Amino acid sequence: MSAIISLEKVSKIYNLGTAKEVVALKDVSLQIKRSSLVLLMGPSGSGKSTLLSLIAALTRPTSGKVVVDGQTISKLPDRFAAVYRREKIGFIFQKFNLLEDLTVFENVIVPLIPTPTPLKELELMASAVMERFAIAHKKDMVVRKLSGGEQQRCAIARALIDNPPIILADEPTANLDSALTEQFLQILGQLKQEGKTIVIATHDPRFADLEIVDEIYEVREGNVFLS
Numbered sequence: 408m409s410a411i412i413s414l415e416k417v418s419k420i421y422n423l424g425t426a427k428e429v430v431a432l433k434d435v436s437l438q439i440k441r442s443s444l445v446l447l448m449g450p451s452g453s454g455k456s457t458l459l460s461l462i463a464a465l466t467r468p469t470s471g472k473v474v475v476d477g478q479t480i481s482k483l484p485d486r487f488a489a490v491y492r493r494e495k496i497g498f499i500f501q502k503f504n505l506l507e508d509l510t511v512f513e514n515v516i517v518p519l520i521p522t523p524t525p526l527k528e529l530e531l532m533a534s535a536v537m538e539r540f541a542i543a544h545k546k547d548m549v550v551r552k553l554s555g556g557e558q559q560r561c562a563i564a565r566a567l568i569d570n571p572p573i574i575l576a577d578e579p580t581a582n583l584d585s586a587l588t589e590q591f592l593q594i595l596g597q598l599k600q601e602g603k604t605i606v607i608a609t610h611d612p613r614f615a616d617l618e619i620v621d622e623i624y625e626v627r628e629g630n631v632f633l634s
């Protein structure tokens with residue numbers, strides 16, 4: 408099997424050795440195939456976001472190994488983790504995590520900064536991705552003034568400007584109504600067709616029955632089961 412993401416006996420304990428110790432993930436092993444769409448489903452606090460953060464090298468496991476696209480990322484120093492994220496990962500957050508006082512264009516190019524690329528070229532890259540996600544007409548508007556759906560499309564454009572092979576999404580539909588969720592699902596279908604590997608943490612039951620979903624993992628109290 409050509410796994411693009413592999414976790415081997417991964418545990419994550421926050422505040423290890425203190426009174427506030429929390430075991431977020433316990434000895435988790437899993438393999439995600441290249442170009443598949445995988446769901447992480449489970450109640451609040453079960454460890455889904457922690458799992459995504461480990462794959463994005465935003466946090467390191469307490470023990471165990473995370474391998475992505477042949478590279479062991481679980482012990483990467485921060486500087487290399489940033490390069491890894493930029494090359495491999497597009498992250499879509501529940502609350503979009505946009506910079507509200509910056510424009511759509513400025514937000515979309517954030518993952519590329521700092522960059523030696525000339526502004527003209529950045530504008531071309533941003534235009535392509537903003538066109539694709541139907542947000543180009545708002546490119547000079549500050550994000551604070553956008554509707555929820557526009558903010559979502561801006562967040563997707565930002566996640567994809569670097570054309571990463573892996574897309575991670577944390578509760579991506581939590582703030583969307585059903586029409587916008589439908590739009591988002593269509594975009595996911597297109598991205599999957601392009602060969603992206605997509606991992607979505609969600610408790611939105613609308614995902615579970617979709618044809619584009621290849622595998623569903625149940626996350627419960629830090630344990631992960633293939634369902």
Ligand SMILES: Nc1ncnc2c1ncn2[C@@H]1O[C@H](COP(=O)(O)OP(=O)(O)OP(=O)(O)O)[C@@H](O)[C@H]1O
Pocket residue numbers: 421422429430431449450451452453454455456457458608
């Ligand atoms: N930075 C942190 N410091 C301490 N504890 C944390 C931290 N991040 C998460 N936790 C704890 O780890 C456990 C797993 O949290 P996590 O955010 O991964 O769950 P989740 O399944 O994504 O939940 P939700 O659906 O509510 O986002 C929870 O008990 C949470 O309180």
